[in-house]
Amino acid sequence: MIHAESKHRNGALPLRPPDVVMRLRRMGSFHQTRISFMRSLLRRIANEGWVLTRPLFELDQEGYGTVVYRVETPAGVCTLVAFSHELQPDERTDRVIAKKWDATFALTLGEPTAADIERLHANVPKQEAGRVSANECVLSRANKSVRLFEHIVNCLAHGWQPSLEDVVDVGYLMRTTAVYGNGKFGLADLPRTFGSGLFTRPFEAEMLTVYLIREFTIDLVEHIAAARAPLRATRLDPPHARALGIGNSTGLGMAPFLVAHPTLLHRWMISRETALARVLNQAEAAPDKRHLFVRLLQRAIGHVAEWHTQDARQASRVEQLHRELVELGEGLPNADAEWLTRVYPWQRLADWAAAHGSEELQELLNSLILEPYGELVDGLADAMTDPETPGFDPAMTLGELRALIERHYSWALSIDFDQADAQHFFWYRSEEKEEPRLGERSKEPGAEWEMRLGIAREVQALYDALTSTTLDANGCVAAFLMHWPDWRYAVRRVQTIDGHHYGEIRDNLLGADCLAIDLLRCKLSFFGAIKFDPKSDRWTRITMYQGAPRFVELDGETADAWALPVFIGKQPELHA
């Protein structure tokens, strides 16, 4: 139990230690926050007054053709070029090994010419098999949720609105199956994308692409409905449209990213933890903050009630989370509840949750209490980019290196890798589109080419080598690596983590108890995803932007008013 008063006497609250935060189970309990990338993007669009137009809309009666969305920002123009295709049911798969999709997209830097659109038309539908240029910065594709898509088209063609229950049950008209950036397939390299001035934060171009795809899907169903029944068709009313996000299927491809980019992961985590610490450190909560929190808590109860999943593990967690939220809501019925009016209310809440609640609850509350404090939190969204050039100290002695390992990797040194369970899994790249996969070491071939996700094992082996080496402990790292360059990765990793404490996941990713789904959830929460719906322990469906205002609705008030959306039940408004 953390005692708020003692923290107060000692000055600012410390951040939660990496040993607490950087655990798979906790990372697999993260939720969207104010500084998640979707949230910060919508704030930016609203604050900077970005303008969306649709200069090209050439779809046939069935909705196949080309649409162009132009986004004007103070830093310049970017454009989403969307292609809608006919797809046979047996060709529709969300796996990365698919070759055809219902719709394909490219986000261009600037305005494409007619020739550019022709070029894109010849390449974008092929996705990985095509070739784009450095004028494009994102490549993506999406498949329809056939049942909901047809249902909504049918309803609109009859002049009806679909039932909100049906809309929310699925939550999207299309789901993306890949969103590529950073130089892949000819796309602009990241320095060019950032150099355009249009995008300043991690995955911002990708998040904009998905947001525009959402606009496209809504335009598409309305167009098809109007084509079927020109005189009778209606458009989606705003609440129904807002209830539609974009689905996404995410597999293991996302998992190695967090391990391969420790300094970036550190930036994301420390921004989140700093945001949390700033709020926990509030000695008192002003009435307007308390009111907003109580409304959010009620909304969270409704939101979780609408979070459905067939996955037994996640369903159990959601059910428990709902129970815990209801219990908490009963204890905090209004903004004048005793807990909220005492000193350090948010720290008390966090302490209570840590002692009595699940990690799902703890992390949902951590997201919740940030919501009333945009003035403390939102600026941290600008601190989540990292140049990723960690320094290296070749003069460090081997004794110092050992001490670093002991300081930052005691969790790794305690693992017994002689036990088969400790090396149960290996991660590998399949020859099929280089899809990352997870194999069982004792049963499957390919372990000799495993990917470097076994950081704990690697660092432990380095530690053993340093212990047994005949080199003097006062010898330097540079000389050590001249002899044994095999340790270069591990040595650099240890030195990097010394300055980036949140850069390492403090669990054994090779262990039999490793759940890759936790890695996916962590990263997706930073994107701003909600309603995680695991389909196995290796891939999940999510919803993006569900409940978010549409582009034309964005303003300073709406841009942040879509946290924890509720659609079926009563949704407490976040703004008076």
Next chain:
Amino acid sequence: MRRTLNEVYRQCQKAAEGAGVPAGLDIEVAQATAWLVARGLPAFDSLIQGLGRASDRQAFCFSEVASGDPLNATNKEGALIAPALVDLVVANAGETVGRLAVGSLCAALYLLPAAARYASDGWCFHFELLGAGGVAFQLQVEPDAGVSIAATRDGDVTALEGISGLDVQACCTRSIDALPNRDESSTTILADAASLAEVEAKTLGNGVEVESETWDLLTTFALKVLVPATEESRQRGAGGA
């Protein structure tokens, strides 16, 4: 075919890993290759030569490092040892000037990206390269001024990639004033920071032209890191669909 820098990096990293280049070094070699080609400097031939010998540890390992004596780089691959050489110069610097003599080095251009990594931390480097027949080059890396390449007589940067057996005097310091001065009367700048930056900007817009033969050679190495797919791996390995 034109390739983006990220494609170059990824292909080179996989190729290096597939060739048997140690973990971490494969990443740095790939980053160095992308750094060089982004600036229009030759790199692929040196890399492919290095990868071809990567199964022989003598190509990138030093058995002993005696202070004061020149390191003998005979039969070592410059693309693979450049990071370690630059590390050693920096480690030798302490609070003053780090020096290192290396004999018989090839692929000396790979010293540049290795040094540039340290330049962002404030380190300055000067490399004197002396080849057979008196051909000499100077490489300089400074935190603010960037990279420059000079030669004492007719020569071009492309030729530098193919020269082996270079004797190298390397020094680094955090004080630019402590670096040797370039003798402007006897050297010609082959590439300076401005011209390299200009090329890099163009590369970001247009990519890098990579000959298919080069790409295919890299692919030969890179394919080794990919595990053959089976229906079982399709279902189990990725969690099914």
